[in-house]
Amino acid sequence: MMGLALKTLLEALESQRAGDVELVAELDIPAVRVLEVPLDLTACRELRVLAQVFNGEQSALAAAVLRAALLDMQAHLDDELDQLAHSARSALDDCAS
Numbered sequence: 827m828m829g830l831a832l833k834t835l836l837e838a839l840e841s842q843r844a845g846d847v848e849l850v851a852e853l854d855i856p857a858v859r860v861l862e863v864p865l866d867l868t869a870c871r872e873l874r875v876l877a878q879v880f881n882g883e884q885s886a887l888a889a890a891v892l893r894a895a896l897l898d899m900q901a902h903l904d905d906e907l908d909q910l911a912h913s914a915r916s917a918l919d920d921c922a923s
Contacts, residue, residue: 829898835890839880855889863888 865873877884 829895829901831894831897831901832891835894843880855886855893857889 873884873888877887880887
């Protein structure tokens, strides 16, 4: 299941490819830190092909996908933390009564 940030990135990439200038994918972000991440051959090939399809650089696309995935992960964790906090409050209320 694709998260909202990944969906938004994909929609922007597809719109940009179709020539829609209103929705532009944010790929040119200044690098604060460079990470070396080992990729298996399949992932590397897929990333290269996607970069060609969307007329971008492989490293810029990888950074954008990673950023979107982290945003989606954070949103998911926030939801789970809220559920855990609610469960903890309920458990405390049960103990107090």
